[in-house]
Amino acid sequence: MTYQFINVERDGPITLITLNRPEVMNAVHSPMHFEMDEALNAFAADPEQWVGIITGAGDRAFSAGNDLKWQAAGGERRAPPSGFAGLTSRFDLTKPLIAAVNGVAMGGGFEIALACDLIIAAEGAVFALPEPRVGLAALAGGLHRLPRAVGVKRAMGMILTGRRVSAREGMEMGFVNEVTPPEELMAAAKRWAGLIGECSPMSIRASKAAVMRGLDEPSLEAALRGQNRYEDVAALFGSEDFVEGPLAFAQKRPPRWKGR
DSSP: OOOSSEEEEEETTEEEEEEOOGGGTTOBOHHHHHHHHHHHHHHHHOTTOOEEEEEESSSSEEEOOBOHHHHHTTOOOOOOTTOGGGTTTOOOOOSOEEEEEOSEEETHHHHHHHTSSEEEEETTOEEEOOGGGGTOOOTTTHHHHHHHHHOHHHHHHHHTTOOOEEHHHHHHHTSOSEEEOGGGHHHHHHHHHHHHHTSOHHHHHHHHHHHHHHTTSSSHHHHHHHGGGSHHHHHHHTSHHHHHHHHHHHTTSOOOOOOO
């Protein structure tokens, strides 16, 4: 598939998606929403692809968020059911995603990163939900994911002021996993992807599903009782990987995961 506003590359079991509108700091407009939706659909459906990385083209921005100039000029504002950038309302993706934040992650750009499972940030990366400063609100998940990630008081300190947070402060707050020099960002993201890839893809998907769905349960007890009903957990128990892992351990050899 050839895209106009994103690039998609595959490196073994890793899919790398690059937001590719550097002339507008990778701001997202309607055509990009739909291209991201197609790319993430393909990633989700491909059994050979186990981990995804999302980054931005150039060295200025991961994404400046919603393309307000496009909107102001009367550009169409449609988005797929999967949400902003085809991601923020995509709740059935149990393959892990890593955001490699190479610069500004503002508004919807920050919401894309928050919708990923890990955030690796270059020194100099900046995060904010500045929507109230332009008469909008971060309704693509930021108002809900940020409090879940860092706690209500810290999140409100960003949400109610629109203030900018550095990569280092983001790590202190708890929504950034690692901060790297800019030239080492992609290597770090791929290192994390490689560490994930050392684990059973079936186990990773079951684990992500249990965490994300368990957060919506009313209590810890309900989460524990409910997890065995999750499709990805059931799939793990019936998988070849479920047999291969203990067998490889007993035979003192690296496991040969099949992701099925």
